[in-house]
Amino acid sequence: MIERAFSPAKINLFLYVTSRRDDRYHELYTLMTCLDFGDRLSFDYTCPGVAVVCDHPDVPEDCTNLVHRAATLFFDAFSRIKPFCKKKTGVCVSIHKKIPVGAGLGGGSSNAAVTLQVLNRRFGSPFSKQALMAMGLKLGTDVPFFIHGGPALARGVGEQLLICAPLLPYHVVVYFPGLSVRTSLVYENVNLALTKKVKTNNNAVLNAHGKGQPLDVKGLLHNDLEPVACRIYPALIRVREDMAGFKPDGLLMTGSGSSYFALFSDGLKAQQAFKLLSETTDEPHGRVFMASFLKGNDFTE
Numbered sequence: 001m002i003e004r005a006f007s008p009a010k011i012n013l014f015l016y017v018t019s020r021r022d023d024r025y026h027e028l029y030t031l032m033t034c035l036d037f038g039d040r041l042s043f044d045y046t047c048p049g050v051a052v053v054c055d056h057p058d059v060p061e062d063c064t065n066l067v068h069r070a071a072t073l074f075f076d077a078f079s080r081i082k083p084f085c086k087k088k089t090g091v092c093v094s095i096h097k098k099i100p101v102g103a104g105l106g107g108g109s110s111n112a113a114v115t116l117q118v119l120n121r122r123f124g125s126p127f128s129k130q131a132l133m134a135m136g137l138k139l140g141t142d143v144p145f146f147i148h149g150g151p152a153l154a155r156g157v158g159e160q161l162l163i164c165a166p167l168l169p170y171h172v173v174v175y176f177p178g179l180s181v182r183t184s185l186v187y188e189n190v191n192l193a194l195t196k197k198v199k200t201n202n203n204a205v206l207n208a209h210g211k212g213q214p215l216d217v218k219g220l221l222h223n224d225l226e227p228v229a230c231r232i233y234p235a236l237i238r239v240r241e242d243m244a245g246f247k248p249d250g251l252l253m254t255g256s257g258s259s260y261f262a263l264f265s266d267g268l269k270a271q272q273a274f275k276l277l278s279e280t281t282d283e284p285h286g287r288v289f290m291a292s293f294l295k296g297n298d299f300t301e
């Protein structure tokens with residue numbers, strides 16, 4: 001039997017770096033949402049052991065793949081709490097990659113989170129959502145978010161999650177300039193003296209939540225990692241300039257880059273931007289796509 005699941009991309013609508021910890025990880029205050037654009041995973045339980053296949057050349061298929069690591073972590077934990085269970089613990093996961101790799105869109109983390117959730121359900125839900133999120137954190141700091149579901153506010157390194165008011169919808173145009181960014185390099189180069197304060201955005205989020213109103217993120221877009229990534233990868237400056245030409249309602253780099261997203265309240269303007277960007281991208285690996293904000297975290301198909 002083959003089970004299929006959708007594995008969405010995420011964007012960071014704002015991201016403030018608030019401090020550097022002793023282990024050199026950074027504490028954040030970030031608002032994230034999933035998009036209705038993503039990868040497709042299929043789970044084949046007839047395989048012995050864990051195996052992964054992926055149709056993207058830059059994604060490893062060995063035990064370093066985040067899906068492989070997620071499945072192994074799950075089965076190890078499962079066999080510890082159910083040592084006498086007779087159910088066969090093997091799976092082959094096929095990944096149909098649509099989310100660009102190293103793009104700030106959380107592709108690998110999303111795949112890992114969906115794998116943990118699908119396996120948990122398949123094996124009788126032995127782990128709570130909290131336990132799965134803790135397991136996910138061992139794989140990457142964005143994994144708990146994908147298990148929690150969005151939109152959500154994340155603090156700490158990304159593990160303290162709070163549900164946020166629903167977001168005012170926008171048409172989202174995402175542009176991946178064909179450049180993979182090394183997340184650790186971007187974080188290492190953050191100058192904490194230059195990162196912005198979080199108060200204004202926090203008030204806006206709490207206000208919307210308190211009034212039960214949808215949150216308009218247009219005026220809140222901010223990413224402390226954007227100037228850092230632009231210094232290391234100057235080609236990103238041109239990406240912002242090109243997208244700004246479409247006069248979107250908002251424009252930002254997501255995560256540690258390299259993708260940018262533009263928000264449009266006008267669907268026609270979004271379509272035009274999408275069409276022109278698709279026609280003019282001369283970078284062979286560049287990608288443009290249109291999406292909407294997604295709610296919730298049940299991605300089983």
Ligand SMILES: C[C@](O)(CO)[C@H](O)COP(=O)(O)OP(=O)(O)OC[C@H]1O[C@@H](n2ccc(N)nc2=O)[C@H](O)[C@@H]1O
Pocket residue numbers: 012015024025026027028030104106109139140141142143156157158183184187188255256
């Ligand atoms: C940029 C974001 O996507 C924003 O949501 C995340 O903070 C990063 O998520 P990610 O790519 O899954 O990154 P991880 O695999 O967790 O970490 C990669 C590397 O980035 C750095 N890192 C990551 C997260 C964090 N809060 N502080 C860090 O300093 C660490 O050097 C870490 O070794």
Ligand SMILES: Nc1ncnc2c1ncn2[C@@H]1O[C@H](COP(=O)(O)OP(=O)(O)OP(=O)(O)O)[C@@H](O)[C@H]1O
Pocket residue numbers: 058059060064065066067095100101102103104105106107108109111112142183255256257
């Ligand atoms: N299942 C997977 N999907 C994508 N990349 C994976 C996967 N497993 C391992 N990787 C590796 O992880 C690295 C980062 O890929 P990913 O696409 O998740 O980055 P990202 O979108 O920049 O992440 P983030 O937004 O969380 O910073 C790549 O080098 C890739 O080879």
